[in-house]
Ligand SMILES: Nc1ncnc2c1ncn2[C@@H]1O[C@H](COP(=O)(O)OP(=O)(O)OP(=O)(O)O)[C@@H](O)[C@H]1O
């Protein structure tokens with residue numbers, strides 16, 4: 001049986017996904033490219049949001065899962081001449097395996113210790129990429145486009161350099177991740193993840209193995225971040241160790257906080273707003289980071305739950 | 321018949337303080353057992369050991385004849401030991417519905433994968449039942465932490481009921497409740513003991529005397545006396561330690 005709330009949630013999210021698809025026909029080329037990039041980065045943020053926003057575990061090492069996906073896909077194309085589809089799947093596998101193994105020990109810590117463990121491990125991954133520079137080409141980076149075969153489907157070739165292919169591939173990845181995170185957030189499992197965030201001891205005494213739920217959240221989070229990393233490598237062609245640096249662990253945190261932690265649409269809103277904030281101000285003044293920082297501060301002061309968090313609190317309590 | 325719950329030589333040390341000291345505590349099936357004793361006697365600590373919130377410094381705990389000393393809190397909760405906190409511990413910020421739903425869905429589906437397939441309708445039926453039982457049906461969609469304190473305690477009871485415990489531990493459930501609410505709560509506790517064994521920690525003596533089949537008196541971590549209500553009420557040692565104050 002489908003309840004009224006479930007129906008609303010499904011309709012809203014399908015409408016957003018549909019709207020993004022239609023935008024490709026109306027946007028000018030410049031924004032068309034931007035939106036493709038925003039959708040991939042928002043996917044990364046959605047993965048982050050499962051762990052941080054819903055389950056309440058703040059990580060400062062999520063760049064490692066993004067980079068795992070990126071290198072998992074990129075290296076396979078570069079050295080092994082994998083096709084895009086196989087490379088994408090491998091990227092996801094790289095993200096989820098790293099998360100699964102890492103979680104087994106990192107999740108023994110909580111709160112600030114978890115933050116520090118993720119940060120240290122993230123840095124270790126970054127340095128490892130640089131250390132094995134001969135294999136990873138970490139410091140100068142490499143491009144995959146030269147090695148990537150165009151996709152042939154029903155006699156038609158789709159080149160990955162074609163903006164339309166880029167956009168629609170990014171859109172597919174985004175739609176998949178949004179569907180998964182919405183399905184989780186609105187399900188009984190999502191309720192348990194939220195319970196872990198709000199009061200873990202109580203959750204445990206209700207009979208939930210909270211460690212298993214946190215581990216599940218981390219694995220899903222790592223898989224989605226890995227998918228984003230793989231998509232980024234394949235669609236925007238560049239693979240480099242800088243994507244494993246702490247900056248790329250801070251970004252998803254900022255995007256999620258800005259858009260609304262623990263809301264399904266927050267990551268998209270946050271990533272989009274931040275992207276255009278930087279885009280507009282940097283074209284206008286060299287001191288654009290001041291403006292970005294100032295706006296962030298203002299947003300956090302006025303909307304401590306983020307933009308979508310504020311929308312939910314004021315107008316739509318039913319939002320997952 | 322094996323008791324539902326039995327502890328043997330149970331002890332808990334906090335630094336230099338022996339909060340629970342060599343306790344042998346047995347409760348037969350279907351009984352309502354009251355545990356009384358002055359503040360700091362170790363009642364909550366004893367229940368913490370039984371529910372698995374705390375790990376014992378020594379001793380054994382068995383539940384339905386099985387040794388559960390090494391089981392973790394969530395495993396014990398799954399096998400039917402349910403504890404309602406003395407200091408209310410609800411999910412603040414979530415609605416009453418969500419609070420009880422967490423208990424209900426855990427009862428309906430044990431494994432994580434079974435949770436995925438759960439139908440919300442089955443959950444909501446149970447939630448409605450449990451909230452109605454404690455008289456909170458009218459606040460279903462309110463935020464749990466916006467309720468008055470007494471109602472938060474009742475919400476905890478509703479969460480415990482939705483889990484269908486075998487052993488229900490109530491830690492001072494009447495604290496902060498109005499008289500009428502206390503009466504309703506007592507009726508519920510009586511009504512569920514056909515299938516549930518209840519351990520109730522309580523300072524309110526009329527409640528204890530009305531509900532309890534048997535009373536355990538604790539003082540300074542140890543069991544001071546145990547017996548039927550009439551017997552305990554007449555015990556001079558107990559009166560000196562507790563009732564007389
Ligand atoms: N986590 C802890 N760390 C250190 N000491 C503790 C801890 N928990 C309880 N104690 C101490 O253990 C003793 C027993 O406390 P407990 O809470 O079990 O008593 P109680 O019988 O439940 O009292 P009350 O009637 O006030 O609830 C007290 O002296 C208390 O200060």
Ligand SMILES: [Mg+2]
Nearest residue numbers: 363364365406
């Ligand atoms: Mg106590």
